Amino acid sequence: MTGFASGRKRERRTVNEINMxxxxxxxxxxxxxxxxxxxxxxxxxxxxxxxGKGSQQPIxxxxxxxxxxxxxxxxxNGQSQSIDLAELGEQxxxxxxxxxxxxxxxxxxxxxxxxxxxVKVFDALKQAGVERxxxxxxxxxxxxx
Numbered sequence: 001m002t003g004f005a006s007g008r009k010r011e012r013r014t015v016n017e018i019n020m021x022x023x024x025x026x027x028x029x030x031x032x033x034x035x036x037x038x039x040x041x042x043x044x045x046x047x048x049x050x051x052g053k054g055s056q057q058p059i060x061x062x063x064x065x066x067x068x069x070x071x072x073x074x075x076x077n078g079q080s081q082s083i084d085l086a087e088l089g090e091q092x093x094x095x096x097x098x099x100x101x102x103x104x105x106x107x108x109x110x111x112x113x114x115x116x117x118x119v120k121v122f123d124a125l126k127q128a129g130v131e132r133x134x135x136x137x138x139x140x141x142x143x144x145x
Contacts, residue, residue: 060103062095063136064088064125068110070117085120089128096130104132 062076074083076095083091096103105125109118118135125133 059101060099061106062092062103063106063108064092064121066107066109066113066117066121068112070113072121085124088121088124092125092130093128102132104134105130106134106136108136 062074065073065075067073072083072085072088074081074088074091092105096105107118107121107125122133
């Protein structure tokens with residue numbers, strides 16, 4: 001009993017370590033909560049338009065092509081000419097007035113053209129009074145163009 005009876009008191013030292021047990025418990029509880037709730041979440045549903053043919057194809061069709069630099073080319077009756085956006089409405093209005101039957105205008109754009117340019121052309125045609133405006137698409141079948 002010499003060690004206990006010496007009269008010296010043992011000093012208590014503070015422990016400077018983080019107790020990891022509660023942190024691990026919290027992490028496991030959160031992991032279980034996420035594993036249970038994740039399958040219950042429903043992904044957002046986006047209703048994407050589909051490409052289809054119109055019920056009645058226009059008899060006469062003109063085409064506006066937009067190149068990758070934003071330049072416009074008007075093609076009608078087998079003749080092509082470069083025009084700018086300001087002339088497009090007048091050109092389309094004159095062409096449509098010269099057609100006896102139902103007519104329409106198609107818009108073709110390069111892949112690198114920004115969507116804003118296509119919308120500007122579409123808007124110019126609609127403001128000119130063109131009733132039937134369509135977008136020409138390249139249908140990719142089996143990875144071939």
